[in-house]
Amino acid sequence: MEFKLTSPAFNHGTQIPSKYTCDGDNISPHLVIHGAPHGTKSLTLLLEDLDAPPDQALLWVLWNINPEIPEIKEHSAPHGSTQGLNSWKKTGYQSPCPPPGTHRYAFRLFALDCKLKLLPDADRSELDAAMESHILATTELSGSYARTNEAPL
Numbered sequence: 001m002e003f004k005l006t007s008p009a010f011n012h013g014t015q016i017p018s019k020y021t022c023d024g025d026n027i028s029p030h031l032v033i034h035g036a037p038h039g040t041k042s043l044t045l046l047l048e049d050l051d052a053p054p055d056q057a058l059l060w061v062l063w064n065i066n067p068e069i070p071e072i073k074e075h076s077a078p079h080g081s082t083q084g085l086n087s088w089k090k091t092g093y094q095s096p097c098p099p100p101g102t103h104r105y106a107f108r109l110f111a112l113d114c115k116l117k118l119l120p121d122a123d124r125s126e127l128d129a130a131m132e133s134h135i136l137a138t139t140e141l142s143g144s145y146a147r148t149n150e151a152p153l
Contacts, residue, residue, distance in 0.1 A: 001035030016143040022097030027075035102146040
């Protein structure tokens with residue numbers, strides 16, 4: 001089976017429903033994990049705003065997700081996983097909230113051959129360094145979100 005990330009909330013390449021943004025309930029969508037490769041010991045999930053400045057691009061960080069779980073339920077983090085710091089130095093899901101206009105977002109899932117030994121306050125460079133040479137496969141679920149008015153984060 002192909003390593004893949006899907007969601008019943010939206011299809012790859014379509015608009016993310018406002019429920020999962022700052023204009024809605026500000027909760028994470030239900031994500032379904034398919035076909036982690038043989039030898040996967042943990043999964044890491046990143047949500048990134050592909051059109052934001054680098055210091056505002058990382059919206060959600062989860063690592064040491066059990067590769068046996070079939071899904072990440074709406075508005076939750078899997079038991080036993082670690083939520084790292086996003087670009088605002090907070091843990092947890094920061095929903096898409098672009099300035100007026102459309103931004104593209106990517107949920108990136110990494111299959112790793114190890115569990116990561118990181119503190120919860122690890123930054124992006126520490127996460128990238130810990131994953132280096134341990135990535136077995138990656139997959140991505142992307143979507144966009146368009147806003148017509150300004151709202152606070």
